[in-house]
Amino acid sequence: MTEPLPLSGPAADPRGWTLPRAVSVGDLGPLDEPISEHNGQAIAVAPLTDHPGWLAKLYRPDQHREDADRLDLLVSAPDTLPAAERALLYSGTCWPAARIHDTDAPAVGCVIPMAPEPYRAELRRGDFREHRFVEIDWLAKSDESILGVGLPPPGFAGRLAACRQLTELAAVLESLGLVYSDWSFSNAFWSPDQDSVYLIDVDGCQPQKMSDLHQPNWADPLTPPGTDADTYTDRYRLGLLVAKCLTGRRDAHAFHTVAASPWPNQPAVSEVLLDMLLATDRERRPSAAQLGQALDSGPYLRTLPRPPRTELPPLPPPPVTIPQPRTTTPVPLSDPPRSDLRAGWILVLALAVIVLFVIAANH
Known part of the structure; x- marks a missing residue:
């Protein structure tokens, strides 16, 4: 791993803002409302009001001197790369542009770009x-x-x-x-x-x-x-x-x-x-x-024979589909067919006529 570059000069960052490799919290100006809080190692990620498109990622207050050294290494790392790889790193990641320090803490966060629109x-x-x-x-x-x-x-x-x-x-x-x-x-x-x-x-x-x-x-x-x-x-x-x-x-x-x-x-x-x-x-x-x-459609050149492999993991069982019961409209038992009703009324009328005929004959 290449040693970190000196921190005295500004970083030649192609993302639109040239700033020192290490900045104090006060150098950043006011912070806007956080867009994220208490997520992972960060207590807040807040936009920089005076620098649209840039964020201050502020860490939990338990960082050590080693974290400052590591951040300096990351900030300097793109300068060790060929131009094409450096451009890829800047365009495809929110690579840190500077370490943020405070009076009594060497690493309170870092300056990162916001993801493009x-x-x-x-x-x-x-x-x-x-x-x-x-x-x-x-x-x-x-x-x-x-x-x-x-x-x-x-x-x-x-x-x-x-x-x-x-x-x-x-x-x-x-x-x-x-x-x-x-x-x-x-x-x-x-x-x-x-x-x-x-x-x-x-x-x-x-x-x-x-x-x-x-x-x-x-x-x-x-x-x-x-x-x-x-x-x-x-x-x-x-x-x-x-x-x-x-x-x-x-x-x-x-x-x-x-x-x-x-x-x-x-x-x-x-x-x-x-x-x-x-x-x-x-x-x-x-x-x-x-x-x-x-x-990229290129070959795969192994330096050694194909390594032993584990088995493919088993596929999960297919989802179980529970068939829905068929719904039918039951015919009420008290509702006889219409033809039976008609025959019953005819029989009642016939009996009524016979009764009336017998009564008339007796008188």
Whole structure:
């Protein structure tokens, strides 16, 4: 990992604001109402009133000197990259632009850009309308489901483009020796119009390893509970996220769809993903760069024979459909047919006529 650059000069940030690599809380000017509070390591994320499009992410008051060093490393990291990778990191993530310090605390937060407007869209369900950031969660659903909320369905081409960018970002982080750990539906946005993705919460990246950020359905079977996440944990979770977004399926359905090799123009994708997800040796998991090459229709060149794999997870049972009972309108037992009523009245009238005839004859 490259050493952090000096903090004396301003960061040449192409995102529109040049600021020192470390700033005090007072240097930022007034803060607007928070857009998020008490989420993860942050106590608040608030817009900077004097700098539209920028946010102050303020941490819990238990940060240490090591957090300041780590943030300085992240702020400086883009300057160590080739121009194309640096541009990708700035355009596809909310990469921190400066560390925020206070009088008695070296790391109270960081300055980050707000996600660009193309990652917002209007979701519609009947009469309900909501203009919001679109989480990448939607790519793990069918085109029909996406169309059902008023978003343009991506098709395979759109899914492929988004997964390529996601994998390119992961490859940049891996080349920097950084562990992200938090690959999941909740930490990336998707732009249906641009077929692109935007990674958030990247200020939590750490060199080489970090505490494993567990989320339901994203547990790495080869990273035991209580151990740190590392590059190989990232590879598993990246593979899982790409498998779900590329197939539009969830849970074990994504694994089975990948195993069916449905992409003739990307013949290596299935092999790479299956090695990332099912290899029994975590260090034999392919890198993000290898997955990216396969998504670009390139070959998958293993340095060793195919690693042993675990079995595909079983598919969940199909939903049980309970048939609804057939409803019929019963005929009331006290309501005899109309023909029987008519015959009964005729008999009554006939008897009445006979009785009247007998009475008249006796008189």
